[in-house]
Amino acid sequence: MTRRTLLIGAGAGVLGVLLASCTPEPAPTPTPDGSPTPQPTAGPITPAAFARSSWATDSFALGAASFTPVGAQASAREALAEPIDDRLFLAGEATDGEAPGTMAAAVRSGERAAGELRRAADEGERVAVVGAGLAGATAAALLVADGLQVTVFEARDRIGGRIQSVVDEKAWPFPAQLGGWLLGSSDAALLDDLDRLDVRTAALSGEVWRSAEGDVDPVSPEPVQAAISVAQQGLEDTSLEDALTAAGADPAEPGLAALLASISASAGADAAQLSTWFPPTLPPAETTAPLGDLMPLIDGLLEGAKLSLSSPVSRVAYDEAGVSLGIASGESLSFDRVLITVPLGVLKSEGLQFAPALPFAHRGAIAELGMGHIETVWLRFDEPLIPEAPENADGDGDPAVATDPEAMIWHVVGGDALIRTWLNLAPATGENIVVGIVGGADAEAFADLDDQKALDAAIASLAPFLPAPA
Numbered sequence: 123m124t125r126r127t128l129l130i131g132a133g134a135g136v137l138g139v140l141l142a143s144c145t146p147e148p149a150p151t152p153t154p155d156g157s158p159t160p161q162p163t164a165g166p167i168t169p170a171a172f173a174r175s176s177w178a179t180d181s182f183a184l185g186a187a188s189f190t191p192v193g194a195q196a197s198a199r200e201a202l203a204e205p206i207d208d209r210l211f212l213a214g215e216a217t218d219g220e221a222p223g224t225m226a227a228a229v230r231s232g233e234r235a236a237g238e239l240r241r242a243a244d245e246g247e248r249v250a251v252v253g254a255g256l257a258g259a260t261a262a263a264l265l266v267a268d269g270l271q272v273t274v275f276e277a278r279d280r281i282g283g284r285i286q287s288v289v290d291e292k293a294w295p296f297p298a299q300l301g302g303w304l305l306g307s308s309d310a311a312l313l314d315d316l317d318r319l320d321v322r323t324a325a326l327s328g329e330v331w332r333s334a335e336g337d338v339d340p341v342s343p344e345p346v347q348a349a350i351s352v353a354q355q356g357l358e359d360t361s362l363e364d365a366l367t368a369a370g371a372d373p374a375e376p377g378l379a380a381l382l383a384s385i386s387a388s389a390g391a392d393a394a395q396l397s398t399w400f401p402p403t404l405p406p407a408e409t410t411a412p413l414g415d416l417m418p419l420i421d422g423l424l425e426g427a428k429l430s431l432s433s434p435v436s437r438v439a440y441d442e443a444g445v446s447l448g449i450a451s452g453e454s455l456s457f458d459r460v461l462i463t464v465p466l467g468v469l470k471s472e473g474l475q476f477a478p479a480l481p482f483a484h485r486g487a488i489a490e491l492g493m494g495h496i497e498t499v500w501l502r503f504d505e506p507l508i509p510e511a512p513e514n515a516d517g518d519g520d521p522a523v524a525t526d527p528e529a530m531i532w533h534v535v536g537g538d539a540l541i542r543t544w545l546n547l548a549p550a551t552g553e554n555i556v557v558g559i560v561g562g563a564d565a566e567a568f569a570d571l572d573d574q575k576a577l578d579a580a581i582a583s584l585a586p587f588l589p590a591p592a
Contacts, residue, residue: 167581167588171293171502174576175286175300178495178569182277182434183284184467185493186565187223188216189391190400192361194490202487203234206480208242209440209459211235213257216466216491221403223390223494225256225285225302228463232260235461240268243459250275250447250455251427252435253463255283256302259423261461266426273457274427275447277434280417281424283463287415288500295553296322296413298500305410313410321414324550327407328529331380332586333536341377341533343404345369346385353398362401363393376536383542384533386561390494395562405543413551438462439477448475467493495565499541499580503554507546507587532556532587539583540564558583 177183190196196219203217213235218227239249239261247270251258254276265272280286287297305312305323316323331338346366353365362382363373371378373393382393389402396402437448438460445460464474469488479485508527532544541558548554558580560568568576581588 167503169501169577170504171290171298172500172573172577173288173293173298173300174499174568174573174580175497176569177284177301177497178566181473182468183465184471184473185390185465186284186496186561187390187494188466189223189389189395189402189492189494190397191391191395191490191492192359192397194359194397194400194492196400198487198490201483202491203231204481204483205235205238205242206484207440207442209442209445210438211239211459211461212463212484213261213461214253214255214463214465215257228255228257229260232257232463233264235463236261236264239265239459239461240270243270245269246271247458248456249273250445250457250460251463252438252447252460253283254278254281254420254424254429254431255463256285256420258283258461258463259420261463262427263423263425265461272427273455274424274429275433275435275449276429276431277450279432281420281429281431282417285416285420287417289415294500294502294555296551297415299412299416299557300498300500303412303416305412306406315419316412316414319414319418321412321416324411324413324547326409326411326530326545326547326550328526328549329407329531329533330526330529331377331533331535333376333534334586338377338535341381341535343381345371345378346381346404350398350401354401359397359399361394362396362398365398366393380533380535380542383561383564386564387496387543387559388561390496390561390565391492392562395492411545411547411550435464435474437475437477465493466491494561495563495569496559496561497565497568499558499560499568499576501556501558501580501584503556505589506548506554507556507584507589534583534586537585539585540568540579541583544584544587556584556587 177186199217199219199222203212205211213231215222215224215227217231221227249265249270249272251262251272251274254274258274262272262274284301286301287299289297313323329340331340349365349369352369353360366373373382384405385402386392388405389396434450435447436450439446445457447455468474470493528549530546530549532546534542541560543559545557571579
């Protein structure tokens with residue numbers, strides 16, 4: 123596969139999933155590797171394999187994806203994307219105004235920032251890219267192709283940023299994806315690239331909404347869409363929660379709460395935080411899941427650049443003569459220009475020091491935008507989760523198991539489940555694997571749990587879909 127093909131494919135839109143790259147913490151915290159050993163045990167049922175993310179507590183991320191909080195303006199992202207003295211160039215999904223928080227946004231931002239840098243640079247200049255995630259890798263490929271000397275600094279010991287494939291053939295029949303991986307209907311080019319890399323994919327469709335008592339009627343997103351439309355006509359921005367309340371809906375109603383949890387699992391923030399002027403994308407009815415290692419996509423983009431892993435950048439000093447990068451190891455390296463792709467969460471934490479300080483417009487944008495939380499948990503079981511429905515299921519007596527065994531998008535309605543959105547991969551893969559995705563405050567709480575408590579929370583959340591005790 124050529125670098126150009128990869129760039130074209132990666133440029134296709136990808137559904138709202140998280141992205142991050144290199145962050146500047148001087149004492150690296152290992153990225154969660156999803157290792158299933160030692161294997162935690164659970165109460166009613168123990169999975170054969172378990173993997174989870176904890177990006178909210180990861181010092182190289184400090185959150186999942188940016189979101190637009192109530193009162194923020196689209197101009198904040200434009201301000202954050204502005205080059206600084208033609209020495210510093212910023213990329214990453216938070217700088218994209220079209221679809222922030224997505225893989226497509228990261229690609230677009232890398233293309234934009236690389237173009238800005240190339241127009242300012244002279245032939246053969248030495249350029250640093252901070253971060254080997256999708257934004258940084260996309261930019262690096264373009265800069266290398268234009269003849270610049272490119273060094274990519276990545277704080278982690280791996281490439282990919284928030285795209286993380288856990289390859290463990292003993293635990294998983296295909297890699298567990300702990301970061302961005304779900305593709306939408308507009309991603310034909312990227313799907314073609316995956317096909318050329320022999321990465322199998324599966325279409326995920328069909329929804330089921332289930333409570334402890336059994337299946338419930340599907341929850342329509344139309345009231346949410348209508349509330350947003352009305353709120354957008356107001357003189358002031360309001361939260362999605364307030365817009366629903368004003369429309370006469372109760373955000374705490376179990377069915378609507380499950381739908382809002384699904385939105386949070388994509389947007390990274392709760393309905394009380396999300397803007398209606400710049401609303402999140404509602405969950406699609408169908409997505410495509412890659413069932414292979416996604417790292418070759420990033421690796422191909424980094425071809426030709428010098429890559430320095432486990433190299434957190436802690437300080438950026440710049441003037442009219444160039445840029446000096448302070449590496450956590452104590453080194454200080456000089457470059458003509460630097461392209462920075464650290465996540466918004468890291469910028470908000472002030473972990474990366476700038477000298478002089480960033481312009482007021484950039485600092486204002488960093489303060490104004492929000493950094494959301496999204497976490498993922500993968501569970502593989504030896505036996506199917508959904509039992510066969512009794513032949514005499516007629517609605518009388520004990521609730522019959524009416525769940526469609528082919529439905530691949532599960533919603534947990536009611537109760538106190540921490541994770542309400544699940545993907546059932548069994549119909550598409552033949553493997554008894556479910557993937558839970560949680561966003562907002564619940565995701566932050568999930569990330570704080572140790573592995574045993576995280577597994578307990580996942581199993582408890584799955585209770586409506588688990589086989590009844592014998």
